[in-house]
Amino acid sequence: MKLTILALLSVAIMALAEQFTNPVLWEDLADNEVHRVGDTFYMTASTMHYSPGAPVLRSYDLVNWEYIGHSVPVLDWSSKYNLQNGQQAYIKGIWASSLRYRPSSGQWFFLACIEFSTTYVYVANNPAGPWTKHTTINKCYYDAGLVFDDNDTPYVAYGNTQISVSQLSADMKSEVRSQQVYSTPSNIGTLEGSRMYKRNGQYYIILTRPPDGQFVLKASSPWGPYTIKTLADRVKLAAVPSAGSPHQGSFVDTPSGQWYYMGFADMYPGGRCPVLAPITWGSDGFPTLTTVNGQWGNYDYPVARRNVQSSLGTDTFQGSSLNHKWEWNHNPDTSGFSFANPGLTLRTVSRTDDLYASRNTLTTRIRGPVGTGTLRFDFSGMANGDRAGLAVLRDKSAYIAVEKVNNAYNLVVYTGLTMNTNWSTLSKGTVAARVNNLSVRQVSLRMVANIRPGGAGSAQFSYSLDGNSFTNLGPTASLHNSWEFFMGYRYGIFNFATSATGGSIKVISFTSA
CATH class of the missing domain: 2.60.120.200 (Jelly Rolls)
Known part of the structure; x- marks a missing residue:
């Protein structure tokens, strides 16, 4: 009898579990990177020609988000960003950039390649700012993904089809080493949108095949050799069937050790909106996307729901x-x-x-x-x-x-x-x-x-x-x-x-x- 009652209670609790609906935020927030510090999640997204650039959003449950700052206070790379004298910078500026916390210094770093030519690094002691320009690197880390590994060494993964990794100096002001680590085979197609991680002694680079696929590279060294596995290939977004297939984004873990993939779905005319799904790690060290009836579904809240300041x-x-x-x-x-x-x-x-x-x-x-x-x-x-x-x-x-x-x-x-x-x-x-x-x-x-x-x-x-x-x-x-x-x-x-x-x-x- 006790076992029956416990089983019924368990079923009742599961039935009461609150689910979220994708997209988690039906707003234009593309090329996201989500990063956790303690019990708090932070997200950056592309803003192109809008100023200030690179919004910083905060969440405590990965579903409800609030705007708290911008990593780039002013787009001061060229006078055309001032929209004067017949000049304009439409669709230029900030896209597919990286936001990461460095525990050793207690600082936040934002890194972005601007107009395929120069990479700018910004720094702050608080993700809400103030942010200041830290350095300029005369090289484009295209679609960059920054990581600080277990030894506090900064690496950046980047590139289109030919994927490279660069090691940065300890002060984040120069490049120490760079090497191409992967060449995308023709049967996969274009890969870009790098995000880089280290987990259980393995280095990972996740890459998108726009506009509908996501792939994972894995190696025991940041320099490779890397093997590849498909994470998502033309997966439909169940809640909005007319949207594009979720792709390009980032991995993040919860304080209890669960992992999630935050991608985005093309939802024009509204833009590209963030979508969230759980992932699990297999015995081969690769992640698997959790789907519902073969589609990107709705899922239980990653942690207890916590409301924040709405943009509405x-x-x-x-x-x-x-x-x-x-x-x-x-x-x-x-x-x-x-x-x-x-x-x-x-x-x-x-x-x-x-x-x-x-x-x-x-x-x-x-x-x-x-x-x-x-x-x-x-x-x-x-x-x-x-x-x-x-x-x-x-x-x-x-x-x-x-x-x-x-x-x-x-x-x-x-x-x-x-x-x-x-x-x-x-x-x-x-x-x-x-x-x-x-x-x-x-x-x-x-x-x-x-x-x-x-x-x-x-x-x-x-x-x-x-x-x-x-x-x-x-x-x-x-x-x-x-x-x-x-x-x-x-x-x-x-x-x-x-x-x-x-x-x-x-x-x-x-x-x-």
């Missing part, structure tokens, strides 16, 4: 710095914004009628599958020719805005903004809807964005003069799902001058849901 909710811009969920489109002109406590004042710093050339566009990720962003602002400080509002921002964009013309304030919706294949502007868009002569000086602009993968998404704009009742304005904008821009659609808050700079708006709040 209302931001009233209190204090003297932005919440770390925000990133500017290219480096901002810091003279063009200030905190009103509450509120954020955005002054015009660009004289243009092109959103893609406008500086100080403030962006944040759209939460899928359907995200709603609501901007409320005071536009009484606008100058004639100014245009300010809310965009759905990517290489094909649309926006709703207040414009001031001949001392009259009008609402406009622009659609059809597009870029060329070199990311220069092809079209600045055209007016699709208009409401003339607003009688108020504060307005709420809303965008509802459907970013489900598998087809073109959509964005519907609306406005409210009283902050409560909303009226749709303009046609539904189509959000394309091609991958070439890499980054997914974002909310964009902008204010630019078509005539002369000097005007301003006050952002009262932004609510994402």
Whole structure:
């Protein structure tokens, strides 16, 4: 009888085990690396041309994440990252970089190759920052994976198809040795996206075959010889069948010794979103992905669920710095914004009628599958020719805005903004809807964005003069799902001058849901 009762209790407890749904965070966070220190997990992701770059996220359960900082305070590698004088850096900048903690010094290191040429190393005593540039290495560690082994020796795995390992100096400022360690056979195809580990005396390099496979290299020396095994090959994401197959990411263990693989799935138009699954280690020393009916499924929480600050909710811009969920489109002109406590004042710093050339566009990720962003602002400080509002921002964009013309304030919706294949502007868009002569000086602009993968998404704009009742304005904008821009659609808050700079708006709040 006792055994029967215990068995029933065991079944009941298992039934009550809370499961998480993939993606763990339906936001554009590609090329992740997840690293644990104590009971806390940290993640970095690609940000390309957005500034500050390389967000640092924190979690206590690998499922619920909060933004706590950025490893790259400013993209200061070239003037084109300032979006000035006809220059731009779209889809350049930070991708597939590495974030690791070094126990011997109590420091965090972030390492990134920029534009296939130079590797930059940043350092911090706290993952939340402040971060500073540590050194420059005149070599590209493409798709880098940093590791500090048991002897505190730093190694970097990197490369595309031809995979190499470099040993760095103890001070992380120069290269000591470099060697190609693996050449991908033609029957596998392109491999990149290195992450490097040492476990039980073995060195591992995990590699992706974009856009749908993950492989593991193993050797007893960082210099090889390495053997290879498939971890995941065209595995479907059960919760979102129209998404791409999970690939490229990182391994991480829990305090109790369980191991997980955090990859990402292509989920355009929303971007590339992190997905999590358990792995187990076999007698051959290789990991095996845990699937559910042959697919990437939903799983029990790795550790007890612990909530953190969500990126959803209302931001009233209190204090003297932005919440770390925000990133500017290219480096901002810091003279063009200030905190009103509450509120954020955005002054015009660009004289243009092109959103893609406008500086100080403030962006944040759209939460899928359907995200709603609501901007409320005071536009009484606008100058004639100014245009300010809310965009759905990517290489094909649309926006709703207040414009001031001949001392009259009008609402406009622009659609059809597009870029060329070199990311220069092809079209600045055209007016699709208009409401003339607003009688108020504060307005709420809303965008509802459907970013489900598998087809073109959509964005519907609306406005409210009283902050409560909303009226749709303009046609539904189509959000394309091609991958070439890499980054997914974002909310964009902008204010630019078509005539002369000097005007301003006050952002009262932004609510994402």
